[in-house]
Each structure stands twice: as structure tokens, then as C-alpha cells.
Amino acid sequence: MRVIFFLFFSTLVFGTLAGTPLTLVRDGKPDAAIVLAGRPTRAAQLGALELQHVLKQITGTEIPIVRNASEAKGIPLFVGESPETVKRGLKTANYTGEEYEVKCFPDAVVLIGNDSPDYGDVNYKIWQTFPSIDQNLHTTLYAVYDFLEDLCDVRFYLPGDSGTAFTPRRTLTVEGKDFKRKPSMEGMRYQNFIGQWNPGYPFPFRDVRLLALRWKSVNLFGMSNHNTMALWYRYWAPAVKNPALAKMFIEKRPEYFAQGYRGRYGAGLKMSWAYHEDPDLPPQVCATNPDVIKLLAKMVVNAYRGIENPGATYPKLHRLDGVLFSYPMLFEDNGSLCRCPRCREFSKGGLYFNFIYNLATEVAKEEPNACIGAGAYACPYSDEYRFPENMTLQLMYGIHAWYLPCIYNRHMELYNAYRKKAGSRPVTLWxxxxxxxxxxxxxxxxxxxxxxxxxxxxxxxxxxxxxxxxxxxxxxxxxxxxxxxxxxxxxxxxxxxxxxxxxxxxxxxxxxxxxxxxxxxxxxxxxxxxxxxxxxxxxxxxxxxxxxxxxxxxxxxxxxxxxxxxxxxxxxxxxxxxxxxxxxxxxxxxxxxxxxxxxxxxxxxxxxxxxxxxxxSPVSKMAVPMIPDAGGDPEKLDFTRGEKMPFNTLFGKTDPMPVSAAIAHDRKYLYFTYSEKNAPAEKMPDDPWSNSVELFFGRTPEMPFHHFVVTPGGKATLYLHSIINGISTFGKTASNARLSSRKNGNDWSFSLAIPFAEIVPDGKLKAADALYMNIMRTRTGGPSLSWSPIFDTSYLNTLYRMGRVHLSGTEPCKPEIKGDFVGRNRIPEREWRMLGAHKKYAKETLAPDGLTIDGAGKLAYYLSETLFEAGSGNRLIIEAEASGKGTALAGFLGYCRLPGEPLKEISFQRVVLGTLGPETKTLRAVLPLLDSSGKRITHGKIFIGTDQDSVMKVRKVGIALDIPEKAAE
Known part of the structure; x- marks a missing residue:
């Protein structure tokens, strides 16, 4: 198979002067007429209207448009092919691709190019009647715009009349200049102007479309875009929200779609125009399913042969004579790829380019000159990718950030590698x-x-x-x-x-x-x-x-x-x-x-x-206590051991409605309880976004984050807010949270158990971790409330006000405290030291066989400087190999360090480690850790020591943390 590619380049021929300059308007009166054929193309019609409109802007004079050259008074401005241009040797057949020409004669001007045979009527006020930018040649328009720019000194900067720059004059004389041109980049030249469909956009869309045409916008080949969605309409489920799409359904074929996403509500794919909420909606096709390849290949062949593909991103895409054909093809715009065994054999980029290779190969069986428009969209480069011959490649980069050398250099590496691998295949840019x-x-x-x-x-x-x-x-x-x-x-x-x-x-x-x-x-x-x-x-x-x-x-x-x-x-x-x-x-x-x-x-x-x-202004902070395993049942939990949470208005003011709330965790679930009494009547009681409690959790105070919405009706829904390919998305996702809710008149209370895997989006939360959190009581009967004040009414605009949370406690573990004293030459104070108050009289003596602690008849505490994570839900086990006389002691210093705060000592616990004797033996003590003075332990240090009239030689000290079945009293 061989695909012939045409390499066009810009040719600029500044031509011959066609006699004297041509005056089109003299002293505010027309001295020319715009001439169209009896059956002009859309491009010629719009070109004539644009020429008339802009010349009137310049001169204040309207030049008439006629369909017969005999009706023209003054200089005829021929727009598009007509019998008169043919007589002068200028006709559409003379031009290929995007060629166009401006030709000035002593008695006329011809503006002509290669136009698709589209003869529909153009209404200058209705953009839908303008020539299409997609798969449409309209280069007579290019001739008109270059005539206006080069000969009439016009510039088109922005939409509308105020975006057009020119020098007003009552007499308009143009230099008789000829040129024939073809654009340098002939595959595509156009933009998506973000927000152009939104209310309040500064420009009418009709004017935006005109500007795109004035800028010679076109989309002929080389585009890549998300284009597999037609398979959902045919083989996932009827598109019940769109009757036209619903008629396309053939049969349910779940194997055509990405596996492993049941209950994920599309996992980033949004199809709200077609389906109601579907928890099992797949986010992608299965990229290795042979039938998927054949179905998509058939769509490519259809487009090449001029057959429409309903439901496709480009349903009317078709081949143009003399122009390379490429069919855009990317996966849908999310990263949730199929998890079937075949697809999981590939990397992300490897899966995509394997898909493109197989698709192009299937297409070539019927139409070898039909290309697939592939795109390197967030694909790491690999020499292992296979590129088919019948492929165009679109590279995609955020060049607005090329002021950063690390971005520019990496993008250039990818850009050069992909271009080299593409070889003679056309490369375009997004x-x-x-x-x-x-x-x-x-x-x-x-x-x-x-x-x-x-x-x-x-x-x-x-x-x-x-x-x-x-x-x-x-x-x-x-x-x-x-x-x-x-x-x-x-x-x-x-x-x-x-x-x-x-x-x-x-x-x-x-x-x-x-x-x-x-x-x-x-x-x-x-x-x-x-x-x-x-x-x-x-x-x-x-x-x-x-x-x-x-x-x-x-x-x-x-x-x-x-x-x-x-x-x-x-x-x-x-x-x-x-x-x-x-x-x-x-x-x-x-x-x-x-x-x-x-x-x-x-x-x-x-x-x-x-x-x-x-x-x-400080955000709220807390340490969430660890409690014994509650089995994820919010009904059975004793929240008296939880951390109490105050709620005030969003602006930090007190509110008269009585509210109580508490929070705790058991390493498997986060438990939250909320209660309000005598609440004012709600204006929109059934709207979850106006009457609910909303819980926000994230690793950072920005996306991604999880968002639970709990309603008085007894429903808890989990939403995921995330950034997918630079776009913020918001959608429901599956949850196994358990809710117990009670509503009685104006009183409402509930308890919620959230699995640890659902607290933050990455699901990798554990005891002793820190996170960001805020909880809001959204309501219309009174001011909304929050745990951490946000000083605003917009939740999403104030993520930076999320509170800081430390999940106190830790999994069973054995912290390393450098407690082996045998054979050591010295013990740095950053590892162990005598407490300052005891250092005045107590002595520690290091020998090859261990460390001796002698309090000279008084108490002596020897402190480990190793700080370890712990909490009141833990139990501390201390073991020491020691000998001596009297009583050995041990203990725990509890600290609280909330996120972003300094370490504070908050508790002291001591226990008898055992009775010392001349023979070395293992002493063991168990110490349930307790909070103190309303403050939660997040970290700790241990100490060993001697009671009065005691001396201890210790060889080795070790500790462990476990979790008792019942909490310490």
C-alpha cells in the first residue's frame, strides 16, 4: 500500500501591475460592482457579502452585488467563477487544494479559488448558512480577504465591526496587484475559542464564525479527537434522553467496552445528554476487542465513501477530491482504560497505538488511502510503538507554558522523537x-x-x-x-x-x-x-x-x-x-x-x-481519635469517645440552632455523627444542594477530592471532583458508606461510616496520616454552617480553607528507638538523654555490656529522643533486658502535633517495668495510652529509669504498639 502525500508550501507571487490603479469608490459614490455567477458557491456568495460589507465600512458606500456582468457599473469585482472569469482564463478547475488567486486587469478584478461544489443560499445574518470549516474548500473567500488586506489595507483582529481595522476614506483606489497563493499548513488551521457558547460571551457567535473564516480557518486533514462514542449508542444501551440516538441501539454488548468499572458511574466519562445516571457506564471501549476494531473501521470506510456516521463526533466527515483523507480517532477524554487481561498487557501509550495500528490495518483492507488521524495525547513516547503507513499524527502541547525551560525542553524531546518516528506521515499540532x-x-x-x-x-x-x-x-x-x-x-x-x-x-x-x-x-x-x-x-x-x-x-x-x-x-x-x-x-x-x-x-x-x-485566619484543626474496631456499623458506635466538632456559620459566627457533632476512626472506617434540633423550616427541603450536610476530603486543599452529600431523606452520595486532562470534572462515584439517619419534625440526626478507601480519591489512607477536610451544613432555613470557616458562600472557591486533620493512632508496629546499648562507644544526645531535672544528680555509665543508670537514691529517667506516631487507641509494650537492684521504671511522654503546628507535650504516663536482680532478665510492661486535658495524642517518646534507691544496667530496650480490643478507660 502506498499513500501519496502532497507537500504544499506557500508561494507568493507579487504580480504585474495591471495598468493604472483601480478606483472602486469615488467621493462616496460607487465606481464598481461585485459580480457573482448565476449559481455561485457558498464561498463566493459569502465573499461577495464580506467584500460589500467591509468596503462600506471603509467608504460609507455600498457597492452593489449583481448576478450578471452586464448590470455592473464601473469596475466589475468578480467573486468566484463566472462566464466572464472563464473568458479571462480563470476558472475553479485551474486550482488544486487550497489555491486561490487575485488577478487585476485594467478593467476588472477577479477573486477566485477552489471551492467545494456547495451552492446553498447564504444569509449574511445567519452563521449556519456560511461555508463549513470542516472538510470544505472555500478558497474564493481567501482571495477576498487577501484583496481586502493587501490592496485595501484592512486587518481583521477580533469579531465584529469594531474588531476590523482600516483607514476610512471616501475615495478608495487600489493598486493593481496580482498574486496566486496556497497556505503553508494545508491540513488544518483553526481554533476552539473557549466559552464561545456561554451566556455573557463578549462576541455573537455569528461574528466569531466570520472571524474564523477571515483568518482562513479550515479543517481538512490531520485532526485527532475523541471519536468512539457511537458504539455506546449502538451496543451499550438506548440513549433514552435523546430519541434520535436511541433509535441507533442494536443490542447490548458489554464486552465491547472497558472492563473493571462497574459501579463507577462512568469513571470520568460524561454522557448526560444520552443517559440517566448509570452506575455501570463504561468509560472507554475495549481497545483490544477485534469486533470493536471492525466496527470502528467500518465507520472510517463509510466516511471515506461519503456515507454519514450518525452518533460519531464528526458524523458528516467525508473525503474531498485531491485532499488527503484522515479520520480522527482518540480514546474518550478520561484515563480509565480497559482492565481486561489483553488491554492490561500494554502501557497507556502502547495500548492506544496498538489500537491505532490494528484499526488502520483493518481500514486498509477496503480503502488503503484512508488514513487514521492519531494523536499523541498525554502519551509518553516509546520506540516500541508501531505506526501504520495510513496514519496522520497530531502532537498536543501546552505551548502557553513554554516560558518554563523544564516544560519546553521535555516537550521538545517528545516533539522531535514523535516527528522522527512519523517519518513521511503528515504531522499536525493541537x-x-x-x-x-x-x-x-x-x-x-x-x-x-x-x-x-x-x-x-x-x-x-x-x-x-x-x-x-x-x-x-x-x-x-x-x-x-x-x-x-x-x-x-x-x-x-x-x-x-x-x-x-x-x-x-x-x-x-x-x-x-x-x-x-x-x-x-x-x-x-x-x-x-x-x-x-x-x-x-x-x-x-x-x-x-x-x-x-x-x-x-x-x-x-x-x-x-x-x-x-x-x-x-x-x-x-x-x-x-x-x-x-x-x-x-x-x-x-x-x-x-x-x-x-x-x-x-x-x-x-x-x-x-x-x-x-x-x-x-487559622483554619480548624483536629486529631481524630482511634477507637476499637466498630465493624463499620454507625449504629453501634459509642461517639462519646469521638472528637467533638463545633459548627458555626460560614463566616465563623455563632448560630442559635443547637448542633452537636463528633468524629472518630477505627483504621477501617471514619465515623461521623451529626445532630441538630429545632431547625428552622427549609425553603427547598428536597433539594440536596440546598438541604444537606456536605463532607469534603482531600490530600491537599485542591482537586482531586471526595465530596459526600448526606440528606435528611436518608441518602448518602459520593462525588469525585478531579482534573482530567486540564478540565475540572464532577461526578457521582460508587460508595460503600453506611448511613443511619433519623428525621423527626425539625430534628435531624445521622451517623455515617465511610470506608478508609473512600475518604480521599487515591484510597490509600491509613492511621497516622494527615488530610484536609471540611464539613458544611447547607440549608436555606438559616445561614449555612461549617466546621472550618470559609468566609464565603462558595464551597469550591474556598478549598484553601479546608481544615487540617490528623488520624491519630497507628497500625500495630515496632518503632525503632536505637535501644541496643551493648558494644556501643557512645550514645548521642539526639538518641537518648537523661532528663534535665535528673541530670544534676543521676549518672549514666556506658560499658561494653550495657548502660548503667544510677539515680543516687532518687528517681532517674532516661529519655529516648525518637518520636513515633501513636494515639490513645494504641497500647504501648515496653521490653527491657536489664539487671541491677530495686525497681525499674518505664513510661511514655505523649505529644500532640496537629498539621502545620509545633509539637506540644500533653501527657505523662509511668509504669513499673519490674524488679531488678543480679541476673539479666527481660522485663515487660504494657501501657494503654491515654489522652490528657482534652488534647489528643498524635506522637510519643518513651523513657526508662529507676525508682528511688535503685540502680539498673540495661542491655537492650524495645517497644511495640498494638491495638486493644477495648479502649482504655
Whole structure:
């Protein structure tokens, strides 16, 4: 099998002057007409409407659009093929791929390209009637836009009329210049503008789509995307929430899907548009099932042959004549891969590329020229991967973080390795060109942020992509923040020889007019702060965080860039810019800039300082006591031994409703009990998000974390909040927690037993561990309550206010205390020492056969400095090999060290170890550990010693901790 790939490169022919310059509008009156064929393509229709609209913006004059050249008065501007262009030797058949041409004659202008035969009517107000960006050639539009840019001096920066820059004039004369071009990256050039469908987005979608077309956006080949979901509709279950999809169901075939996820509610896969909550919904297909390969191969073949694939991500994807065909294929967007024996033989990347190889091989049996659009999405590189010949490869990187050398260098290693392995196969890119807005709004929820600009940095990056032969580019970006970076990148993707530095510098006077100088300095200040690794903490500079690198900008990292001094400078520049605004259009542009960038930034700094003040207010902390095994039964537990938990309002104020709560653990379950009396009536008693107790647990005060919701109706539900491939997700997950709930009028109480494996997402919690926790009583009858005050009403925005918890006690163990004294030359004080009060009179003497402790007739305590984890649920066993006279003593010093707090001694316990004699014998004492003065033991040290009138020679001391069946009294 042989696949022929076409390597296109940008050709730029600055042509002949076609006689004298051409005047299109003279003194506010049209001296030209736009001419379409009788049956024009959509691309030609939209091109004519765009030409008419933009020329009217420039001159205030509307140039008419006609369908017959005989109706044209003045210079005819032919848009697309028509009988008149054919007479002049210009027709669509002359062009291949994305070629297009601008041809100026002494008496006419022709704007023409290669358009797909799509002749539907275009309504300039309705974006759905515009030419498609996907699998559609519309290069007559490119000719129109280059005519406007190169001959009419227009620039398209942002959506809408205010995003278009030009010089107004009543007379418009253009230079008669010819050129024929083809974009450098011909596979794809387009972006997903994040949030464009959301309410409050600053631009109408119709204008956003027009901007994409003005930027020559297209998706022809080389795209990779999540595209297996059609199998769920056919072979998992009927899509009951979507009648059209429900009709696709054929039969239940669970073996087609990822094994090992029963009860996991999709384990990261969301299909709420199709299914009600399904605890057994599989997160992926089984990537090694031969039937799955055949079914997906059939979809690829269908698309290649022009047959639609209902339920696919790209249901109407099809082959274009003369254009490479590739069918996008990634696993679904989660990391929960199949756990069947066959799939588990592979690494993550190995499983995916084995899947791609088998799929491409199956497709080639029927259509050898149909390629699979594979993607290296979070896949570690390996030389062992097998690449089929009929494959395109899309590489995926967060280039917005290439200011960090550790990120850039690692990405370059992967980039170069994958390109080398790809060989002659087309390589494209999926880049993340984001700003801190992503972390601020999607991950850490601090919402308002210091922005990230990088137009200077983006130029050499895309020049490298062109030099390396990259065939296409897609980006995820915030248009309202990083439009300038995307504008520069798109022009380099269209023309690899574009003078980007000139294009960057001309932006400021074209877009901001007389305010250009302070706004240029504003951009420079932000970029030099954002793109400078020295401005980031060392742990950020040295941390490799994957291909996406989404998560760098915690609010502290972000506002470490947005210092008060820097913001004062930027605010001064912006005010200067406002003062110099010399037109209503510039004022409107500055209003947009202020809303999306500057004013939210200034407010964000104030909010950050408020959070920092709140952070200085201590969070709640506790040690959770360990109790004897309660078997996971919350009904039988005696919570009098639990730690009492106070509840106040979210802002730390007292509330009149009587609440009592306590918490404990037995190494297998965490037990929590809650009770309230005479509660005010709820306004939304049946809404779990308005009337419940919510428990949050995490290893850190950020995602991932577990979230239990307990309702008065007697239901406990577990949710998982996590970051999957840079996107925060929230979904129900399976739980074996046991709940006992009682509701009596306005009184409600419950007890909950949570398995240790369910407390935090990684499931690896044990006694003596620390974690973050907060518990809220959410209600509408009165102010909501919490254990640790959050000083806000948003739970997810205040994870940093989660309390700190230490699970006291430990599993049975034998802590090492360096208690062998035989044959030692010295004993450092950091290991053992005589207590200070006893050191004045007591002596310790080290000899080859052991250590002698002599209190000179008084008490003498010899302390081990080894600190070990312990709790009141433990029992301490002390054994010593000793001889001497009198009575040997031993004991325990109990300490409390809550997370982030210094160590505090809180208890002292002593026990008789035994009676000493001339012969060495083993002495043993058992000491149930007890808390003291309302404080919980988390750690301890032991001591040995002698009673009055006693002397002891000790050879060896050892300790062990176990757990009694009953708690000590």
C-alpha cells in the first residue's frame, strides 16, 4: 500500500501591475460592482457579502452585488467563477487544494479559488448558512480577504465591526496587484475559542464564525479527537434522553467496552445528554476487542465513501477530491482504560497505538488511502510503538507554558522523537494557547486573574513549526485574551514567510490609534512578566506537569506576577490609553479590553489580598481519635469517645440552632455523627444542594477530592471532583458508606461510616496520616454552617480553607528507638538523654555490656529522643533486658502535633517495668495510652529509669504498639 502525500508550501507571487490603479469608490459614490455567477458557491456568495460589507465600512458606500456582468457599473469585482472569469482564463478547475488567486486587469478584478461544489443560499445574518470549516474548500473567500488586506489595507483582529481595522476614506483606489497563493499548513488551521457558547460571551457567535473564516480557518486533514462514542449508542444501551440516538441501539454488548468499572458511574466519562445516571457506564471501549476494531473501521470506510456516521463526533466527515483523507480517532477524554487481561498487557501509550495500528490495518483492507488521524495525547513516547503507513499524527502541547525551560525542553524531546518516528506521515499540532484564565476559572476558582500575553514569544515558535514541516495547526484558546497571539500564528500558518514582527508592531497604531504607545508598553509589561521564568517559584520552574501544563497558576503564583507595583504601572498606562483614545471605535475597543482584561485584573488583585487576609485566619484543626474496631456499623458506635466538632456559620459566627457533632476512626472506617434540633423550616427541603450536610476530603486543599452529600431523606452520595486532562470534572462515584439517619419534625440526626478507601480519591489512607477536610451544613432555613470557616458562600472557591486533620493512632508496629546499648562507644544526645531535672544528680555509665543508670537514691529517667506516631487507641509494650537492684521504671511522654503546628507535650504516663536482680532478665510492661486535658495524642517518646534507691544496667530496650480490643478507660 502506498499513500501519496502532497507537500504544499506557500508561494507568493507579487504580480504585474495591471495598468493604472483601480478606483472602486469615488467621493462616496460607487465606481464598481461585485459580480457573482448565476449559481455561485457558498464561498463566493459569502465573499461577495464580506467584500460589500467591509468596503462600506471603509467608504460609507455600498457597492452593489449583481448576478450578471452586464448590470455592473464601473469596475466589475468578480467573486468566484463566472462566464466572464472563464473568458479571462480563470476558472475553479485551474486550482488544486487550497489555491486561490487575485488577478487585476485594467478593467476588472477577479477573486477566485477552489471551492467545494456547495451552492446553498447564504444569509449574511445567519452563521449556519456560511461555508463549513470542516472538510470544505472555500478558497474564493481567501482571495477576498487577501484583496481586502493587501490592496485595501484592512486587518481583521477580533469579531465584529469594531474588531476590523482600516483607514476610512471616501475615495478608495487600489493598486493593481496580482498574486496566486496556497497556505503553508494545508491540513488544518483553526481554533476552539473557549466559552464561545456561554451566556455573557463578549462576541455573537455569528461574528466569531466570520472571524474564523477571515483568518482562513479550515479543517481538512490531520485532526485527532475523541471519536468512539457511537458504539455506546449502538451496543451499550438506548440513549433514552435523546430519541434520535436511541433509535441507533442494536443490542447490548458489554464486552465491547472497558472492563473493571462497574459501579463507577462512568469513571470520568460524561454522557448526560444520552443517559440517566448509570452506575455501570463504561468509560472507554475495549481497545483490544477485534469486533470493536471492525466496527470502528467500518465507520472510517463509510466516511471515506461519503456515507454519514450518525452518533460519531464528526458524523458528516467525508473525503474531498485531491485532499488527503484522515479520520480522527482518540480514546474518550478520561484515563480509565480497559482492565481486561489483553488491554492490561500494554502501557497507556502502547495500548492506544496498538489500537491505532490494528484499526488502520483493518481500514486498509477496503480503502488503503484512508488514513487514521492519531494523536499523541498525554502519551509518553516509546520506540516500541508501531505506526501504520495510513496514519496522520497530531502532537498536543501546552505551548502557553513554554516560558518554563523544564516544560519546553521535555516537550521538545517528545516533539522531535514523535516527528522522527512519523517519518513521511503528515504531522499536525493541537496546541493549548491559554492564559491564567483557565486555572482561575476552571481549576482553582479564584475567577479574576493577572493575564498572560505572549505575542513576541509566539513568532519564533510558529516559525519553527513551519521549518519542521508541520502540516496543520489547531488551538484551544481564549479569543478575548489571546487574540493577538492567534492572529499572528494564523498568518504564519497561512504564509510561512509572513513578516510577523512588522505585523505585531503595526497592530497597536491600527487598533488603538493615538493610544498605541501606552498600549504597546502595557502588552510588553505583561508579556515580560508572564513569559519570564525568573518570576515563578522554584518549585514551578522545576516541575514537569505533563503535555498540557494546566495547573501552574494557583492564585499565589498568578498574583506573584501581578504585584502591586506592576499593577500600578499597568493601571497608569491604561488610564493614559483611555485619555488618548481618538475615536468612538477605539473607545469601544478599550471598553472591551477593560472588561475582559484590565478591570477584572485590578479587581482580582484586591480579591487576592482579601483571600490572603482570610488565609491568615487559622483554619480548624483536629486529631481524630482511634477507637476499637466498630465493624463499620454507625449504629453501634459509642461517639462519646469521638472528637467533638463545633459548627458555626460560614463566616465563623455563632448560630442559635443547637448542633452537636463528633468524629472518630477505627483504621477501617471514619465515623461521623451529626445532630441538630429545632431547625428552622427549609425553603427547598428536597433539594440536596440546598438541604444537606456536605463532607469534603482531600490530600491537599485542591482537586482531586471526595465530596459526600448526606440528606435528611436518608441518602448518602459520593462525588469525585478531579482534573482530567486540564478540565475540572464532577461526578457521582460508587460508595460503600453506611448511613443511619433519623428525621423527626425539625430534628435531624445521622451517623455515617465511610470506608478508609473512600475518604480521599487515591484510597490509600491509613492511621497516622494527615488530610484536609471540611464539613458544611447547607440549608436555606438559616445561614449555612461549617466546621472550618470559609468566609464565603462558595464551597469550591474556598478549598484553601479546608481544615487540617490528623488520624491519630497507628497500625500495630515496632518503632525503632536505637535501644541496643551493648558494644556501643557512645550514645548521642539526639538518641537518648537523661532528663534535665535528673541530670544534676543521676549518672549514666556506658560499658561494653550495657548502660548503667544510677539515680543516687532518687528517681532517674532516661529519655529516648525518637518520636513515633501513636494515639490513645494504641497500647504501648515496653521490653527491657536489664539487671541491677530495686525497681525499674518505664513510661511514655505523649505529644500532640496537629498539621502545620509545633509539637506540644500533653501527657505523662509511668509504669513499673519490674524488679531488678543480679541476673539479666527481660522485663515487660504494657501501657494503654491515654489522652490528657482534652488534647489528643498524635506522637510519643518513651523513657526508662529507676525508682528511688535503685540502680539498673540495661542491655537492650524495645517497644511495640498494638491495638486493644477495648479502649482504655
Amino acid at each position: 496546541t493549548y494557547m491559554l492564559s491564567p484564565k483557565w486555572e482561575a476559572t476552571r481549576i482553582y476558582k479564584y475567577e479574576k486573574f493577572f493575564p498572560g500575553f505572549y505575542p513576541e514569544a509566539i513568532i519564533p515558535i510558529f516559525r519553527k513549526f513551519n521549518a519542521d514541516g508541520i502540516r496543520g495547526w489547531f488551538a484551544e484558546t481564549y479569543l478575548e485574551i489571546n487574540f493577538l497571539e492567534c492572529y499572528l500564528a494564523m498568518n504564519l500558518c497561512s504564509n510561512s514567510k509572513d513578516n510577523s514582527e512588522k505585523r505585531l508592531e503595526e497592530f497597536f497604531p491600527r487598533y488603538f490609534g493615538a493610544a498605541a504607545v501606552p498600549m504597546r508598553e502595557y502588552y510588553r509589561e505583561v508579556e515580560h512578566a508572564f513569559w519570564n521564568p525568573a518570576n515563578y517559584p522554584k518549585e514551578v520552574r522545576e516541575r514537569y506537569s505533563g503535555i498540557l501544563n494546566l495547573g501552574t497558576h494557583t492564585d499565589r503564583v498568578n498574583w506573584g506576577l501581578g504585584t502591586p507595583e506592576r499593577l500600578a504601572k499597568l493601571d497608569k498606562l491604561f488610564k493614559e490609553t483611555q485619555a488618548k483614545a481618538d475615536s468612538e471605535t477605539v473607545k469601544k475597543r478599550l471598553e472591551l479590553f477593560g472588561k475582559t482584561i484590565h478591570f477584572q485584573m485590578m479587581e482580582g488583585r484586591s480579591l487576592y489580598e482579601k483571600r490572603e487576609s482570610i488565609r491568615r
